[in-house]
Amino acid sequence: xxxxxxxxxxxxxxxxxxxxxxxxxxxxxxxxxxxxxxxxxxxxxxxxxxxxxxxxxxxxxxxxxxxxxxxxxxxxxxxxxxxxxxxxxxxxxxxxxxxxxxxxxxxxxxxxxxxxxxxxxxxxxxx
Numbered sequence: 001x002x003x004x005x006x007x008x009x010x011x012x013x014x015x016x017x018x019x020x021x022x023x024x025x026x027x028x029x030x031x032x033x034x035x036x037x038x039x040x041x042x043x044x045x046x047x048x049x050x051x052x053x054x055x056x057x058x059x060x061x062x063x064x065x066x067x068x069x070x071x072x073x074x075x076x077x078x079x080x081x082x083x084x085x086x087x088x089x090x091x092x093x094x095x096x097x098x099x100x101x102x103x104x105x106x107x108x109x110x111x112x113x114x115x116x117x118x119x120x121x122x123x124x125x126x127x
Contacts (some may be wrong), residue, residue: 004126008119012062012074015081015112021059022105025052029097071120078117085110 007024027047037043061073088106091097 004119004122008074008116008123009062011063011112011116011119012065012077015078015116016058016062018105018109018112020055021080022102022109025102025105029102034059071124074116074120075124078120080114081109081113083119085113 009106027044030043032040032043032047035043037046057073060075061070061077064070085106088097089102092103097103
């Protein structure tokens, strides 16, 4: 059977990959407009730069997964992405971002986030 630590590690990595795909797709959809940026040049630059600290923390969490920081990062990351799914689902209901491919990425993130969250909680309890 697949070990919980390995499941956590691989789900965290895959989740980060799918988040990266989603953020690439978000650039196509000009998602910075949701945050009030109407100038697409400035909005895109801020959107991209905002991901530098976010991606740094996520990658550091993956690298340090055996530590409390890594597990805490995993817990916050997976929990946020579950919430993030429902934000996109609400937008889909309102006829925004109604592309099947884009929503497929978000759906994969939800599945991976649930696996990652459960694996994180289980590894926290094992200590």
